[in-house]
Amino acid sequence: MLTEAMGKGGPAEIDKKHIWHPFTQMRDWCAPGHDPLVITEGRGSVLIDSEGREYLDGNSSIWTNIHGHSHPRIVRAIQEQAAKLAHSSFLGFTNEPAARLAEKLVALFPPQTLTRVFYSDDGSTAIEVALKMAVQYNQLTGNPERCRFAAFDRAYHGDTAGAASLGGIAAFQDRFAPLSFPVLRVDGLAALENLDAATRASLAGVVIEPLVQGAGGMRLWPAGLLRELRAWCDRNGVFLILDEVMTGFGRTGKMFACQHEGVVPDFIALAKGLSGGTMPLAATLTTEKVFAAFLGDYAEMKTLFYGHSYCGNPLGCASALASLEIFEEEQTLAQLQPKIARMRDLLSAFGREPHAGEIRQCGFIAGIDIVRAPGVPYPWQEQTGAKVCLAARRHGLLTRPIRDTLVLMPPLCLTDEELESAVGALRSALRDVCAA
Ligand SMILES: *Cc1c(COP(=O)(O)O)cnc(C)c1O
Numbered sequence: 033m034l035t036e037a038m039g040k041g042g043p044a045e046i047d048k049k050h051i052w053h054p055f056t057q058m059r060d061w062c063a064p065g066h067d068p069l070v071i072t073e074g075r076g077s078v079l080i081d082s083e084g085r086e087y088l089d090g091n092s093s094i095w096t097n098i099h100g101h102s103h104p105r106i107v108r109a110i111q112e113q114a115a116k117l118a119h120s121s122f123l124g125f126t127n128e129p130a131a132r133l134a135e136k137l138v139a140l141f142p143p144q145t146l147t148r149v150f151y152s153d154d155g156s157t158a159i160e161v162a163l164k165m166a167v168q169y170n171q172l173t174g175n176p177e178r179c180r181f182a183a184f185d186r187a188y189h190g191d192t193a194g195a196a197s198l199g200g201i202a203a204f205q206d207r208f209a210p211l212s213f214p215v216l217r218v219d220g221l222a223a224l225e226n227l228d229a230a231t232r233a234s235l236a237g238v239v240i241e242p243l244v245q246g247a248g249g250m251r252l253w254p255a256g257l258l259r260e261l262r263a264w265c266d267r268n269g270v271f272l273i274l275d276e277v278m279t280g281f282g283r284t285g286k287m288f289a290c291q292h293e294g295v296v297p298d299f300i301a302l303a304k305g306l307s308g309g310t311m312p313l314a315a316t317l318t319t320e321k322v323f324a325a326f327l328g329d330y331a332e333m334k335t336l337f338y339g340h341s342y343c344g345n346p347l348g349c350a351s352a353l354a355s356l357e358i359f360e361e362e363q364t365l366a367q368l369q370p371k372i373a374r375m376r377d378l379l380s381a382f383g384r385e386p387h388a389g390e391i392r393q394c395g396f397i398a399g400i401d402i403v404r405a406p407g408v409p410y411p412w413q414e415q416t417g418a419k420v421c422l423a424a425r426r427h428g429l430l431t432r433p434i435r436d437t438l439v440l441m442p443p444l445c446l447t448d449e450e451l452e453s454a455v456g457a458l459r460s461a462l463r464d465v466c467a468a
Pocket of ligand 1: 095153154155156157188189190191241246247275276277278279303304
């Protein structure tokens with residue numbers, strides 16, 4: 033039966049005719065049997081489709097949402113800002129929300145550490161900015177040979193060509209290898225420590241997703257690795273570039289993942305949750321030392337020639353300011369701690385399911401491997417993870433797997449009751465698909 037959305041002239045029908053979706057096999061999407069879900073509303077942790085069905089937002093709308101959908105404070109901030117000024121250029125002008133947000137972001141880090149904020153639009157661009165700043169800094173300070181980056185196996189730093197060059201996921205990577213700039217790929221700290229002096233001296237920076245690699249399958253780094261990496265970078269004159277696009281804004285239980293190990297990077301890339309998950313907005317923060325190297329007479333050509341049309345967008349910055357205010361007013365991080373513990377308990381019970389493999393949790397982020405039998409994965413081509421997530425919809429949960437790893441990363445405002453429902457929906461879906 034066709035839903036209303038799939039009916040003639042409905043959004044799903046039009047979509048199938050004209051849209052090309054990200055990370056999607058469009059032959060499957062456009063197949064006659066596929067009835068795309070049309071999301072029409074969001075309230076708190078719940079998304080509502082065009083048929084009026086409600087679902088828990090199990091992956092925070094691809095890792096972006098923080099305080100729930102349509103949070104009144106963020107809605108008001110966007111409405112008020114839109115009525116005043118939706119956008120003006122950041123090339124040559126400034127605006128109040130962007131300035132105030134920069135001050136707030138800087139204040140989230142220890143004094144006199146990350147003092148400069150460069151705005152862009154998404155996680156990929158936040159990384160691109162850090163790469164260009166790091167390379168140009170080295171040129172400007174007499175070390176032009178430091179122009180390469182080290183990044184980790186299974187890393188994910190975005191899809192634009194520069195950010196993608198850092199990525200270590202073969203399925204996303206291999207096809208474009210000839211276009212990628214050279215990156216030193218390492219599998220851990222030991223590999224860095226074993227580099228010869230010449231290679232170390234060719235590095236501008238090391239890029240890492242702190243504590244947990246997201247798109248690589250919610251893989252946890254050993255405790256202490258980040259602190260050791262900071263020390264290695266300091267010993268070798270290499271910048272530490274943290275990609276907190278996924279882990280930022282409370283997801284790991286602290287505002288930023290690097291705080292778990294008392295580490296301050298030379299660059300940090302923020303995006304996804306920065307605006308509370310409402311507007312595309314990103315920020316790259318760096319130190320006054322880096323910033324100062326770019327100062328000079330115009331004719332010296334030290335300027336950072338980089339920018340996007342929507343840098344410093346007032347709507348995005350107003351929503352981010354509102355999101356940070358909610359963190360304070362609602363004591364979001366304090367409220368989150370018992371929920372993290374509750375998630376741990378629920379997942380440990382989930383682990384007794386015969387088709388549950390390894391379960392990894394970092395703060396309010398969880399990855400659950402599903403297996404045919406203990407230690408025996410499903411063939412990836414069978415898309416078992418995707419089938420389980422499709423089945424979870426029938427039990428009231430939306431999420432998207434990473435191959436055969438189920439992802440549970442709900443908005444931080446999720447209630448205990450909703451958390452139980454979310455884990456219950458995954459359990460029912462796993463039984464539907466795997467016990468058959
Ligand atoms: C999502 C993500 C990115 C890319 O962000 P986009 O906004 O999708 O460009 C980069 N790094 C990490 C760790 C991410 O999770």
